[in-house]
Amino acid sequence: MHLTDRVSLGDVRITGDGYLVTDARIARTGIQIYAGREVGRPDLDRVRVYRPEAEVFARDALASLAHRPxxxxxxxxxxxxxxxxxxxxxxxxxxxxxxxxxxxVPMVLMDAAAISAVQDGKRELSCGYTCDLKFDAGKTPEGEAYDAVQTNIRANHLAIVSAGRAGSDCRIGDDADEEQGMTLQKVTVDGITVEMSDTAAQVVSKVQKQLADATAALAKANTDHAAAIAAKDGDLAKKDAEIDALKGKVLDAAALDAAVRARGDLVAKAKAIAPGVVTDGKSDAEIRHAVVAAKIGDAAIKDKPAAYIDARFDILAEGVKPADPVRDALRSGPAPAAQTTDAAYTSMVTGLQDAWKGQQKGAA
Structure with a gap:
């Protein structure tokens, strides 16, 4: 593949014979931007071509630059x-x-017209060369991405051109570009399309990528932060709901007293209606169900709703009074002494009862 580079002509001097002698930089390493058409890829707008140090400074590549027309x-x-x-x-x-x-590389111009052209300002150099171009994307040791790699670089000639990139940077372009002037790349910056040199375009592209990466990283950080806050808010809301639920289950002193009295009244009524009913460990509804079942039978209340059971319990409770152990004890007096069949105790009691009879006999 035939390609060309551009560099600026260095300091010059004129010999006694009128020849122009100079020493110029004519090639460099690194990534250079090509138009796709320049490298046989018209389907691409631009191609990033990497010139490895090992290829640019290879012995055969350097030797090919000597004694070139x-x-x-x-x-x-x-x-x-x-x-x-x-x-x-x-x-x-x-x-x-x-x-x-x-x-x-040093060089000498011996043609008067060429020397005059240089003196009039035509000071750019463009190196024409051949190389092998391999489309193999990768990254340079410095981390810059590229699309293709140049190898086997061999110089053919060095041309003086009228326009090119200022300074000593190398430039790759075709003949038409060199005759018409420096080829500029179109780059969109903040919505505005501007034309700039390849080097400037590379710098801008790199900065744009860094900015895009930073923007994406910031957006991700904001999203993650928002998600973390939302999760914490959810946890706090859940805790608040649990606290409110627990508060609803806590009875104040008056309510607790009322609940105790109501439970006691229910148990008393249940015992009065059905003395043998078991109330320990049962809920209020279970106690009512057990009492009604004891009085009218399980079959009579099978599949009946809770409201029916409650109503039947209330009807049964209307005809009875709850048992009051203290009241019953006062009404019936002290319980009779327990009887015993102990023979010695009986003999003692009989002896005491008949003692007066012996006293009467002595007196007579």
Missing amino acids: VTLDHPDEAVTAKNWRRHSVGITGDEVARDGTFVR
């Missing part, structure tokens, strides 16, 4: 021995060196 604008064909004389206006040197994340 320099052209004025990109030719319509690759520069070879057959067309070199027609296209070349200079040549690169052999002292190719790494300069941070860039590749620096």
